[in-house]
Amino acid sequence: MTSDDYLLAGAAIEANGVRRRYAGGFEAVTGISFSVAPGELFALLGTNGAGKTSTVELLEGLARPDGGTVRVLGHDPYRERAVVRPRIGVMLQEGGFPSDLTVTETLRMWAGCTTGARPCGEVLELVGLTTRGGVRVKQLSGGERRRLDLALALLGRPEVLFLDEPTTGLDAEGRRDTWRLVRELREGGTTVLLTTHYLEEAEALADRLAIMHQGRIVTSGTIREVTAERPARIRFELPDDVAPAQLPLSLRAAADGPRIDIRTHGLQESLHELLSWARESGVELSGLDARSASLEEAFLDIAKTHVETERMATA
Known part of the structure; x- marks a missing residue:
């Protein structure tokens, strides 16, 4: 859609x-x-x-x-x-809650301003604060305060x-x-x-x-x-007696010592070619890791690309 x-x-x-x-x-x-x-x-x-x-x-x-x-x-x-x-x-x-109120008092105060509010006990159970209802807000941990923030957001269904x-x-x-x-x-x-x-x-x-x-x-x-626009990654290590230059030409990639990093838009095809070459050559690929691009990789790539584009535009 x-x-x-x-x-x-x-x-x-x-x-x-x-x-x-x-x-x-x-x-x-x-x-x-x-x-x-x-x-x-x-x-x-x-x-x-x-x-x-x-x-x-x-x-x-x-x-x-x-x-x-x-x-x-x-x-x-x-x-x-x-x-x-x-x-x-x-x-x-x-949230910025009054620090001297308890968790339950905070919920009741907020419920008074909320149409069709859930029962306080129900929302405390939803966010895992059932045993903390009598604790003052200032005594909550940072994570517990975030749970209280969520509880207030859920009060009105x-x-x-x-x-x-x-x-x-x-x-x-x-x-x-x-x-x-x-x-x-x-x-x-x-x-x-x-x-x-x-x-x-x-x-x-x-x-x-x-x-x-x-x-x-x-x-x-x-x-x-979003991630399909970015290349997949294949990483592995070659034995000491195998040089990166011995890899098939289509799989030549960045090398850091014996560590190889291949970027590809055809993960299945590249992986098949790599494994076929390794079998035929009798080469063991240590630490083999093949995966599609993650959202983190896509995000960082997008941020880097746009920063570089803007720098060139203002140069």
């Missing part, structure tokens, strides 16, 4: 030609367009200063775009905030959930638990827009994603579509 297809299908989130400027004329978001289908998990990625937070704030209705249009559940989240706010959940990078760096500060177990919960929410029909610096997180959760750089979307699509 293209972005236009999602719009026609009744997207849960729509951004069309969106721009955002700050004082002094700095344009943080420069005419981006994307859409998120109902029940989809969409990741918005980018380097620091790429415009992710500026974009998400527009979608959440915290600011009005300086150009283009934003729609959440078919409504303008800024002008029609009273309609949109009860139907969305927002997990900010930092949101149709659309905005998650801004949801697992920062969590240990590996906490991160996996959060991933499980987010998957369950998505499977239950919740639309999720995620920003994260953990590319493994986006790779594990996202149905589709967009990568931003200097206020623009430079690539978007499924994980497979």
Whole structure:
């Protein structure tokens, strides 16, 4: 599906030609367009200063775009905030709760401002804080505070959930638990827009994603579509008595001593050729590792390419 297809299908989130400027004329978001289908998990990625937070704030209705249009559940989240706010959940990078309140008191306070709030016990169980309800916020660990941030975002049973760096500060177990919960929410029909610096997180959760750089979307699509543009990698070590020059010409690659690094857009064909050569030549390939490009490799390649392009343009 293209972005236009999602719009026609009744997207849960729509951004069309969106721009955002700050004082002094700095344009943080420069005419981006994307859409998120109902029940989809969409990741918005980018380097620091790429415009992710500026974009998400527009979608959440915290600011009005300086150009283009934003729609959440078919409504303008800024002008029609009273309609949109009860139907969305927002997990900010930092909640800023009163430090002397307990976890349960914080939830009750927030529930009083939330339409159709879940019972506090239910949401504490969802985020794994059942035994911490009587603890003051200032006594929570960083990871526990992130769980509390998530609990508040889930209080109103949101149709659309905005998650801004949801697992920062969590240990590996906490991160996996959060991933499980987010998957369950998505499977239950919740639309999720995620920003994260953990590319493994986006790779594990996202149905589709967009990568931003200097206020623009430079690539978007499924994980497979984004990574397919980048070459796969084959790595191995040759025995001491076999020189890299003995490899088939099509497999000549960068060598660091006996370590060989081959980049290829035809992983299966290149791997077949390599293994056939090794068998026929009686060569053992130590530490053989073959894999498609990861999202991290694609992300770093995109960032590097655009930085170099901009440097050449201003030289």
